[in-house]
Amino acid sequence: MEKEKNKSVLLLESFYQLVSAILGQTMNSEAELRRIMSDNVTGFGTGKHEIFNSYEEFIEKIYKVFGKQLPADAKLYFFDVQYTMLDTVGIVYGTYEINYKLDGVENHYHGRRSTVFEWNNDCWHAIHLHVSEPSAHLAEGESFPIKALKAQNEELKKQVNLKTEELYNSLRNLQDTQQQLIQSEKMASLGELTAGIAHEIQNPLNFVNNFSEVNKELLLEMKDEIDKGNITEAKLLADSLIDNQEKINQHGKRADAIVKGMLQHSRATSGKKEPTDINALADEYLRLAYHGLRAKDKSFNATMKTDLDASVQKIDINPQDIGRVILNLINNAFYAVNEKKQQEPDGYEPTILVSTIKCNGKVQINVSDNGSGIPQKVLDKVFQPFFTTKPTGQGTGLGLSLSYDIIKAHGGEIKVETKEGEFSKFILVLPAFAYL
Numbered sequence: 001m002e003k004e005k006n007k008s009v010l011l012l013e014s015f016y017q018l019v020s021a022i023l024g025q026t027m028n029s030e031a032e033l034r035r036i037m038s039d040n041v042t043g044f045g046t047g048k049h050e051i052f053n054s055y056e057e058f059i060e061k062i063y064k065v066f067g068k069q070l071p072a073d074a075k076l077y078f079f080d081v082q083y084t085m086l087d088t089v090g091i092v093y094g095t096y097e098i099n100y101k102l103d104g105v106e107n108h109y110h111g112r113r114s115t116v117f118e119w120n121n122d123c124w125h126a127i128h129l130h131v132s133e134p135s136a137h138l139a140e141g142e143s144f145p146i147k148a149l150k151a152q153n154e155e156l157k158k159q160v161n162l163k164t165e166e167l168y169n170s171l172r173n174l175q176d177t178q179q180q181l182i183q184s185e186k187m188a189s190l191g192e193l194t195a196g197i198a199h200e201i202q203n204p205l206n207f208v209n210n211f212s213e214v215n216k217e218l219l220l221e222m223k224d225e226i227d228k229g230n231i232t233e234a235k236l237l238a239d240s241l242i243d244n245q246e247k248i249n250q251h252g253k254r255a256d257a258i259v260k261g262m263l264q265h266s267r268a269t270s271g272k273k274e275p276t277d278i279n280a281l282a283d284e285y286l287r288l289a290y291h292g293l294r295a296k297d298k299s300f301n302a303t304m305k306t307d308l309d310a311s312v313q314k315i316d317i318n319p320q321d322i323g324r325v326i327l328n329l330i331n332n333a334f335y336a337v338n339e340k341k342q343q344e345p346d347g348y349e350p351t352i353l354v355s356t357i358k359c360n361g362k363v364q365i366n367v368s369d370n371g372s373g374i375p376q377k378v379l380d381k382v383f384q385p386f387f388t389t390k391p392t393g394q395g396t397g398l399g400l401s402l403s404y405d406i407i408k409a410h411g412g413e414i415k416v417e418t419k420e421g422e423f424s425k426f427i428l429v430l431p432a433f434a435y436l
């Protein structure tokens with residue numbers, strides 16, 4: 001009887017020692033394992049590959065991989081340990097908890113272990129062991145961690161909501177900043193514009209003032225000559241007066257054009273939008289520009305081509321404003337081909353192509369010409385108000401800056417592709433959906 005009691009105490013002791021040694025919590029764990037485990041021990045761990053059929057395999061596949069992973073000061077507690085003894089076979093099963101700190105954070109690990117021992121040479125030897133992890137995720141009465149998964153889903157949902165809100169907030173911030181940027185850009189361009197106007201108008205005004213003063217002197221001189229009876233002299237003075245008067249008129253017109261351009265600028269974004277047939281509009285303005293130029297210069301000629309995408313439906317735009325943009329692009333194109341024609345008259349065929357394309361919910365209107373192209377150093381400035389390479393009286397340099405404003409006000413984009421001496425292509429991209 002006494003011996004039987006001893007055997008059961010030894011059985012439980014062996015179990016404790018075995019678990020401690022497997023977890024690397026004993027001084028000389030490997031020697032301890034060698035003593036307690038049978039050569040032919042079999043068993044399973046919790047993982048898919050944790051299966052062994054001998055002591056060697058156990059050491060290689062389990063102990064060397066998973067043992068000693070716990071910090072040395074981990075605390076191991078057993079509870080609910082049960083055993084059964086049948087003569088030379090003992091079965092022990094129980095639960096344990098390991099408490100350990102990792103990076104300063106307290107962790108708890110729960111394990112279940114059942115071990116079959118064989119009594120041999122007055123000693124218990126483990127012949128089969130089985131580890132399982134009563135998952136911390138399993139709730140009372142569950143075989144599958146449904147509750148834990150649900151909770152996890154809830155947690156994920158919460159996090160997604162949180163992140164979404166964070167995203168919304170940063171989007172709102174971004175939009176605010178963008179708004180402020182647009183505002184300050186507007187202010188800056190307004191400042192730029194005001195300075196530009198002052199400068200631009202100052203020039204023709206100076207001419208007008210200077211020439212009218214000169215003319216006054218000339219008129220006084222003319223009176224003198226008439227008094228003296230020098231008609232020839234007087235006529236020469238009259239010729240100078242006519243020349244100067246023409247210059248005054250030219251510069252006056254320039255100032256007029258600048259003011260008109262400015263007025264267009266100021267109402268560039270106020271136009272009402274309505275469903276408009278872009279193809280018809282492009283076609284109409286191409287003709288308008290052509291006849292306008294022909295009226296000014298009879299020798300002017302160019303091949304006009306259109307390639308209009310029939311799938312482009314009506315889009316919501318202000319037809320006058322967009323018309324003005326197209327007209328300016330076409331006028332610029334005609335100017336560029338005309339320039340080139342004058343430089344290389346033979347074999348050069350001035351060509352303007354207006355095309356439309358619908359893609360990705362947007363409509364593109366392209367105005368291309370095989371004219372002089374735009375040099376890189378000019379390209380950066382073409383959208384600036386008053387930037388022009390044209391001689392006085394031919395351009396105010398407001399066309400593209402006005403076009404830019406109009407296209408922006410329509411939520412669109414204006415881009416340019418060019419090769420110096422070969423071609424220029426201005427691309428307008430407009431949203432094809434009803435624009436709010």
Ligand SMILES: Nc1ncnc2c1ncn2[C@@H]1O[C@H](COP(=O)(O)OP(=O)(O)OP(=O)(O)O)[C@@H](O)[C@H]1O
Pocket residue numbers: 261328332333336369371372373374378382383387388389390394395396397398399400401424
């Ligand atoms: N198709 C083109 N080919 C070559 N250069 C161009 C073309 N379009 C524009 N440019 C260049 O960009 C400049 C600015 O064009 P923008 O339309 O703003 O003004 P402008 O035509 O000079 O004057 P405005 O349009 O006010 O009469 C032009 O002077 C020219 O140098």
Ligand SMILES: [Mg+2]
Pocket residue numbers: 328331332395398399400
């Ligand atoms: Mg222009």
